[in-house]
Amino acid sequence: MGWTGFVAKMNDGKQFASGTPFLFEFFDMPQAYSVNDISEIINHSYFDKDNNLKSYQANEVYENIDRHLIYRERPYCECFIDNL
Numbered sequence: 001m002g003w004t005g006f007v008a009k010m011n012d013g014k015q016f017a018s019g020t021p022f023l024f025e026f027f028d029m030p031q032a033y034s035v036n037d038i039s040e041i042i043n044h045s046y047f048d049k050d051n052n053l054k055s056y057q058a059n060e061v062y063e064n065i066d067r068h069l070i071y072r073e074r075p076y077c078e079c080f081i082d083n084l
Contacts, residue, residue, distance in 0.1 A: 005056055005070070007047070009040040015053070017046050020073035028071040046070070 005019035010033060018027050029035070044056045 003056070005044060005046050007042040007045040007053060008038050009042060010037045011039045012037070015042075015047075016071055018071040019046070022073075027073055030071065 003019060003021050005017065007015050007017050009015045014030075016030050016033075020027070042053070046054055046056060048054050
């Protein structure tokens with residue numbers, strides 16, 4: 001599978017990169033933010049090490065990606081115990 005990357009812009013103007021090679025059910029979120037804080041999704045995007053917004057669609061080498069700043073997919077499970 002390929003890589004799906006995007007940047008979530010929050011209501012307060014801060015932006016966070018997210019990505020996954022396959023799983024789309026849940027994504028990790030920055031602390032103190034929820035899905036209700038997202039004002040825009042910038043598809044096929046990431047931040048380079050200098051915090052510049054870049055497009056995955058551009059013909060660039062991705063050596064300058066700071067992979068530690070990407071919020072990744074979260075494990076999915078179904079809970080069969082009530083009230084959890």
